[in-house]
Amino acid sequence: MDQISLSPHHLHAFTEVGFRVAGHQGAQGAMTALRSVIPMDAYEFVAFDPATGRHQSLVSDGYPKVDADAAEEYVQLDPYRAAMASREPLLMGSPGTERYFRRHLEPYGWRAGLTTPLFLAEGRYTGLLHLSARDPAAFGALTTTLISAVSPTLAHVTDLRRCVIDPVGLPPGFHAVAFDRAGHHRDVASVPPSEAIAAEPAMAELARDFIDSRELNRRGLWLDREGSWREVRLLRAGVGFHGAIQGTIIAERPCALPYELTVREVDVLTQVARGDSNPQIAAALVLSVRTVTTHLEHIFAKLGCDSRTRLTTKALAEGLCRLDLTR
DSSP states (O other), rough: OOOOEEEEEEEEEHHHHHHHHHHHHHHHHHHHHHHHOOOOSSSEEEETTTTTTTTEEEEEOOOOOOOOHHHHTTSSHHHHHHHHHHTOOOOTSTTTHHHHHHHHGGTTTOOOOEEEEEETTOOOOOEEEEESSSSSSOOHHHHHHHHHHHHHHHTTTOOOOSSSOOTTTTOOOOOEEEEEEEOOEETTBBBBBOHHHHTTTTHHHHHHHHHHSSEEEEEEEOTTTSEEOOOOOOEEESSSGGGOEEEEEEEEEEEEOOGGOOOHHHHHHHHHTOOOOOHHHHHTOOOOOOHHHHHHHHHHHTTTTTHHHHHHHHHHHHHSOOOOOOO
C-alpha cells in the first residue's frame, strides 16, 4: 500500500477514538469521532464470541435492517479468509463478495462497502467492522489506511471475552476467570487469567450455583489438582456485550492455611459451617465423635471463638471453609 500522510485532523480523530473507547463510550462514541474523517453513512460492529465460535451483530447505525444471518454468511466467504490472513480491510463488491453485496447492501441503497477484521494489538481476533456509504467512491485508499490504523483500538468494542465489570476491591495477587451460566469462561479486564481455574471443570458448576444463589460474594479455600491451597473469591459480574449476560468472577491466589489450621481441621470447620452436629461430622469424615470433639477444641482456640455460631460467622466471613466442587 502506498504511503499516505495523515493530517493533524486525522490524528485528532484517532486520539478521540481511543479516548472514547477507553472511556466506555463504546461503538457510538468511537464512530462519532471517525465520522469526522471517514465519509460513512452506516456502520455495523460484529463480534466473534470465542465461547460459541459464532459471530453476532452487536451495534449498527444507519441501516434500516440488519440480517441476523449476515455475519455468519460473510465469514464463510473466501475473501473474508484472505482478509483475516492479511488483516487488511476488504472493499465490498470485490471478487468473491459480489453476491453478498447484492443481497445485503444494494437493496437498501448502499453503493460502497468496506469490511475490516478487528484484531487487538496482542493479536487476538474479536470481530468485524462493516462500513457502508451511498457514494460509490466513498472508500478509497485513505479510508483503508485510516481504518487499518485504528482497528486495534476498535477491536476492544467487539471483545466479548472480557468481563465488563472490573472486580472492585479484589486485592493484589489474584488471577481470575469470568463464567456465564452456560459454563463459558472469559477474561477479566485488568486481572491476569487463572490457568488453574480454567483447567478445573468443576469451576463452571460452582459458577452456575453461585449465579443462581442470592449471594453477592462468596469466599473459600480450594486444594487444587497439584496439591496447593488457594484462596478463592466469587463475585457477581456481567459478561458479554455491555455485561448483558449474568455471570460471575472466580478469582484465586496461592495461600497457606490460615490460623495454622490443619487440613482435617479445615474439613471439620467446613462441616460446622454447614450446620452439622458432631455425630454428623464424624460420619461424613469417617472419624470418631471424640476425634471430632478434639479437632473442634483446637479450632475454637485457634480462631478465638467460644460458640459454634461465632465460629460459623467467622469462617464464612473470612473464607475459611473448603469450597464445594462436587455439586
